[in-house]
Amino acid sequence: MTRPTNDSFLRALLRQPTDHTPIWLMRQAGRYLPEYCETRRRAGSFLQLCKNPALACEVTLQPLARYDLDAAILFSDILTVPDAMGLGLYFTEGEGPRFERPLREEWAIRGLTAPGPWDHLRYVMDAVAEIRRALNNSVPLIGFSGSPYTLACYMVEGGASNDYRHIKRMLYDRPDLLHRILSVTADAVTAYLNAQIDSGAQAVMLFDSWGGSLSAAAYREFSLSYMQRIVANLTREKNGERIPSIVFTKGGGLWLESIADSGCDAIGVDWTIDIGEARRRVGQRVALQGNLDPGVLFASPDIVATEARKVLDSHGADQTGLVFNLGHGISQFTPPENVRALVDAVREHGRAIRKTAP
Amino acid sequence: MTRPTNDSFLRALLRQPTDHTPIWLMRQAGRYLPEYCETRRRAGSFLQLCKNPALACEVTLQPLARYDLDAAILFSDILTVPDAMGLGLYFTEGEGPRFERPLREEWAIRGLTAPGPWDHLRYVMDAVAEIRRALNNSVPLIGFSGSPYTLACYMVEGGASNDYRHIKRMLYDRPDLLHRILSVTADAVTAYLNAQIDSGAQAVMLFDSWGGSLSAAAYREFSLSYMQRIVANLTREKNGERIPSIVFTKGGGLWLESIADSGCDAIGVDWTIDIGEARRRVGQRVALQGNLDPGVLFASPDIVATEARKVLDSHGADQTGLVFNLGHGISQFTPPENVRALVDAVREHGRAIRKTAP
Numbered sequence: 001m002t003r004p005t006n007d008s009f010l011r012a013l014l015r016q017p018t019d020h021t022p023i024w025l026m027r028q029a030g031r032y033l034p035e036y037c038e039t040r041r042r043a044g045s046f047l048q049l050c051k052n053p054a055l056a057c058e059v060t061l062q063p064l065a066r067y068d069l070d071a072a073i074l075f076s077d078i079l080t081v082p083d084a085m086g087l088g089l090y091f092t093e094g095e096g097p098r099f100e101r102p103l104r105e106e107w108a109i110r111g112l113t114a115p116g117p118w119d120h121l122r123y124v125m126d127a128v129a130e131i132r133r134a135l136n137n138s139v140p141l142i143g144f145s146g147s148p149y150t151l152a153c154y155m156v157e158g159g160a161s162n163d164y165r166h167i168k169r170m171l172y173d174r175p176d177l178l179h180r181i182l183s184v185t186a187d188a189v190t191a192y193l194n195a196q197i198d199s200g201a202q203a204v205m206l207f208d209s210w211g212g213s214l215s216a217a218a219y220r221e222f223s224l225s226y227m228q229r230i231v232a233n234l235t236r237e238k239n240g241e242r243i244p245s246i247v248f249t250k251g252g253g254l255w256l257e258s259i260a261d262s263g264c265d266a267i268g269v270d271w272t273i274d275i276g277e278a279r280r281r282v283g284q285r286v287a288l289q290g291n292l293d294p295g296v297l298f299a300s301p302d303i304v305a306t307e308a309r310k311v312l313d314s315h316g317a318d319q320t321g322l323v324f325n326l327g328h329g330i331s332q333f334t335p336p337e338n339v340r341a342l343v344d345a346v347r348e349h350g351r352a353i354r355k356t357a358p
Numbered sequence: 359m360t361r362p363t364n365d366s367f368l369r370a371l372l373r374q375p376t377d378h379t380p381i382w383l384m385r386q387a388g389r390y391l392p393e394y395c396e397t398r399r400r401a402g403s404f405l406q407l408c409k410n411p412a413l414a415c416e417v418t419l420q421p422l423a424r425y426d427l428d429a430a431i432l433f434s435d436i437l438t439v440p441d442a443m444g445l446g447l448y449f450t451e452g453e454g455p456r457f458e459r460p461l462r463e464e465w466a467i468r469g470l471t472a473p474g475p476w477d478h479l480r481y482v483m484d485a486v487a488e489i490r491r492a493l494n495n496s497v498p499l500i501g502f503s504g505s506p507y508t509l510a511c512y513m514v515e516g517g518a519s520n521d522y523r524h525i526k527r528m529l530y531d532r533p534d535l536l537h538r539i540l541s542v543t544a545d546a547v548t549a550y551l552n553a554q555i556d557s558g559a560q561a562v563m564l565f566d567s568w569g570g571s572l573s574a575a576a577y578r579e580f581s582l583s584y585m586q587r588i589v590a591n592l593t594r595e596k597n598g599e600r601i602p603s604i605v606f607t608k609g610g611g612l613w614l615e616s617i618a619d620s621g622c623d624a625i626g627v628d629w630t631i632d633i634g635e636a637r638r639r640v641g642q643r644v645a646l647q648g649n650l651d652p653g654v655l656f657a658s659p660d661i662v663a664t665e666a667r668k669v670l671d672s673h674g675a676d677q678t679g680l681v682f683n684l685g686h687g688i689s690q691f692t693p694p695e696n697v698r699a700l701v702d703a704v705r706e707h708g709r710a711i712r713k714t715a716p
Contacts, residue, residue: 163689168653172661215651216632217668254611254631273612274574293573295526303530310575331521 003241004137004202009071013203013244013266013287015321021312021350022070023343024142027329028063029075032336035062046091050077053126060131064139066336067343070323071140071203072131074196076124078146078207081188082155084120085112095159102158104166109177114188117195124192125199132200143201145192147208147249148185148230149223155181164213171222178222186226190233197235197243204234205246205268212251219255228262246289250328253278260286271327276314279322287321292342294326297334301341308345317357319350361599362495362560367429371561371602371624371645373679379670379708380428381701382500385687386421387433390694393420404449408435411484418489422497424694425701428681429498429561430489432554434482436504436565439546440513442478443470453517460516462524467535472546475553482550483557490558501559503550505566505607506543506588507581513539522571529580536580544584548591555593555601562592563604563626570609577613586620604647608686611636618644629685634672637680645679650700652684655692659699666703675715677708 004010009022029036039059043049050056060075079097083089088100103109115121131141146154154160156167156178170178193204211223231245247259248268256278259267266287269278275291282288296307308324315322324346330339362368367380387394397417401407408414418433437455441447446458461467475483489499504512512518514525514536528536551562569581589603605617606626614636617625624645627636633649640646654665666682673680682704688697 163691164653165656165689165691168651169656172654172657172665212630215629216635218651219630251609251630271573272570272577272609277574293526293576295522296530298523298527299530307530331523333521333523 002137004135004140006070006139009323010140010203010241010244012321012323013246013289014242015284015287017320019351019354021319021322021324021346021353023324023346023350024069024071024073025063025326025330025339025342026073028069028073029059030330031332032330032334032339033062033066034336047077047089050075050080051123053123053130056127057130057134060127061134063339064135067339068347069139069343071142072135073142073205074124074128074131074144074201076127076144078144078150078209079154080121080124081115081145081185081192082151084115085155085188087155097154098159099155102166103152103155103181104170106174106177109180112181112184114184114191117188117192121192121195125195128196128199128201140202141200142203142205142246143193143196144205144207145189147206147211147223147247148182148189148226149214150208150210151185151189152178152181153210153213155185164210171218175222182222182226186229190230193230194233194235197238201243202238202241203244203246205248206230206264208247208249208252211249216255219249219252220258223249224255224258224262227264231263244287248289256281266321266323268325269327274314275311275322276316279315284321287323288315289323289325291325291327294328294331294334297326297330297338297342299338301338304338304341305345308342309349312346312349312353317353319354324350360495362493362498364428364497367681368498368561368599368602370679370681371604371647372600373642373645375678377709377712379677379680379682379704379711381682381704381708382427382429382431383421383684383688383697383700384431386427386431387417388688389690390688390692390697391420391424392694405435405447408433408438409481411481411488414485415488415492418485419492421697422493425697426705427497427701429500430493431500431563432482432486432489432502432559434485434502436502436508436567437512438479438482439473439503439543439550440509442473443513443546445513455512456517457513460524461510461513461539462528464532464535467538470539470542472542472549475550479550479553483553486554486557486559498560499558500561500563500604501551501554502563502565503547505564505569505581505605506540506547506584507572508566508568509543509547510536510539511568511571513543522568529576533580540580540584544587548588551588552591552593555596559601560596560599561602561604563606564588564622566605566607566610569607574613577607577610578616581607582613582616582620585622589621602645604645606647614639624679624681626683627685632672633669633680634674637673642679645681646673647681647683649683649685652686652689652692655684655688655696655700657696659696662696662699663703666700667707670704670707670711675711677712682708 253273271293602623611631627648629651
């Protein structure tokens with residue numbers, strides 16, 4: 001295994017110098033691309049697309065064929081791990097993911113076990129390996145998982161939720177049960193990410209979509225501490241190359257200092273915090289990944305370019321340790337030509353701004 | 359008009375000493391109360407309930423009959439102002455509020471005018487006056503409005519939204535049009551709140567439910583600046599009594615310093631920030647109102663009491679300028695006995711903690 005030809009993304013995560021500011025987009029293989037919709041139609045359903053390594057590889061590469069992106073991200077669902085735990089994942093039109101058997105009874109929680117990634121999630125590992133072959137060392141491949149707390153939200157609620165009333169009741173009334181779910185899930189996620197690394201993932205990211213619904217104290221106890229445990233147990237190096245880790249808590253702007261202390265190499269930040277302020281708060285401890293409002297992509301191409309440049313400018317002429325991204329996944333309603341305007345602006349301005357550095 | 363017998367809420371907002379920590383709950387007159395559901399059934403619909411001053415008064419008083427609360431809040435909807443602008447408010451089961459005529463066309467935006475509160479919103483003023491009479495100066499009455507940006511979200515999107523794609527497109531592509539909407543709406547809200555004060559409201563609150571979906575820069579330009587303009591134009595005194603104002607941006611924890619500089623007397627804070635940290639950040643400039651996770655109320659009564667005490671403890675033995683509340687509206691799934699446990703714990707611990715002050 002050799003270093004990718006374009007290793008700017010990996011270098012930025014490790015705070016090494018790069019000649020431009022790397023960019024990729026959360027959910028870059030998604031419904032805003034007509035070719036994605038076409039492949040998904042052929043697959044039959046979202047879940048069949050995730051479980052078919054050849055098709056998952058196909059959609060992973062689609063945004064890279066269109067745009068000059070600096071990383072690929074495994075196409076998969078964040079709920080593969082609870083699905084492998086036997087909760088019965090299914091998707092309903094317009095309502096998103098659901099579980100047939102939400103996890104609320106003590107006996108079921110006591111019986112929960114971490115699925116072996118090579119038994120139950122081999123289709124993910126096959127996809128990782130196939131994508132790596134197809135990428136042919138052009139850009140790095142990112143592996144990922146949902147965070148334990150985010151997965152637990154879906155597992156306990158049985159799907160997306162507005163009020164999280166089942167998991168919050170458990171968190172406050174029976175923290176022992178929630179800790180048991182989170183502990184088993186953290187073990188499962190650790191093994192899952194390490195198997196992805198074994199299969200060829202060159203960086204890994206934890207998506208903590210719902211940690212931001214917690215109080216500051218509950219976030220530390222029920223979300224961050226488990227991400228910290230995962231990060232501590234990740235494979236640090238593969239074939240002499242460091243495998244960087246990224247922790248992204250949506251709505252976690254208040255807690256950046258604690259996240260920076262979690263042991264991760266980079267923090268994903270949403271668009272509610274100015275990236276320059278985020279940099280001042282975490283100092284040089286970690287790389288930052290973000291943070292354009294995905295809503296900017298509903299505007300016209302020249303506005304997209306202007307707003308993208310503002311993000312780079314806010315971080316400053318020293319772009320070390322910055323990976324450009326959106327602050328959240330790209331919307332299905334994004335015009336594809338706006339993504340081109342975005343990528344071009346970041347590429348161009350990311351080089352230009354370096355020349356202004358003292 | 360005289361000062362209410364229990365004026366602890368008004369005193370706390372003005373950072374004057376009180377012998378206990380006042381408490382009220384956002385959406386305290388709501389579906390978790392069986393008597394509310396009964397009145398709503400009699401009214402026929404939520405909107406008819408809002409538009410009937412006698413019934414609005416009845417539900418406003420219901421939580422005060424059950425619990426030892428320190429303030430009443432006008433029962434109304436946040437969308438009364440856009441409704442009075444002629445957008446055609448209606449409610450669909452399970453989907454929440456919708457507008458028949460979303461505001462997206464330039465001609466419609468140019469034609470938007472601020473409704474006179476005494477013409478189009480007289481039913482609200484009648485409710486305020488009727489509630490004041492019924493309260494008989496026992497506790498103060500809070501008037502309120504949605505913030506201009508939050509109202510604009512509903513007006514432009516035509517209802518609740520996950521991605522705010524119409525208003526974000528307007529914000530970035532045609533900020534002039536959005537500023538026009540916000541400016542007219544800010545004028546309308548100012549007149550609306552001043553009419554509520556004229557009718558008897560003793561404090562007013564701006565609910566900025568969606569400002570937290572903005573970037574830091576956009577929040578200042580499109581949400582906070584208009585709230586600041588409203589606060590500057592509110593009636594400051596009525597019959598020699600100061601009328602305090604509260605600004606609440608859900609998800610605004612990152613921006614507390616700017617909100618504290620807006621001229622408001624108090625900041626509402628959600629549960630994602632530790633209230634002690636919020637106090638340290640804003641210093642003694644403003645009162646704080648918050649901030650228990652409403653999810654705590656899904657737990658058992660003794661846990662509710664424990665978590666409520668933690669909020670008071672986090673603010674510290676100096677409880678000056680603290681109003682206890684939830685960090686967001688109370689859920690319809692809250693057991694009413696948990697609200698009793700909450701109010702009792704805050705009442706008791708709010709007195710006890712003062713005795714530990716140096």
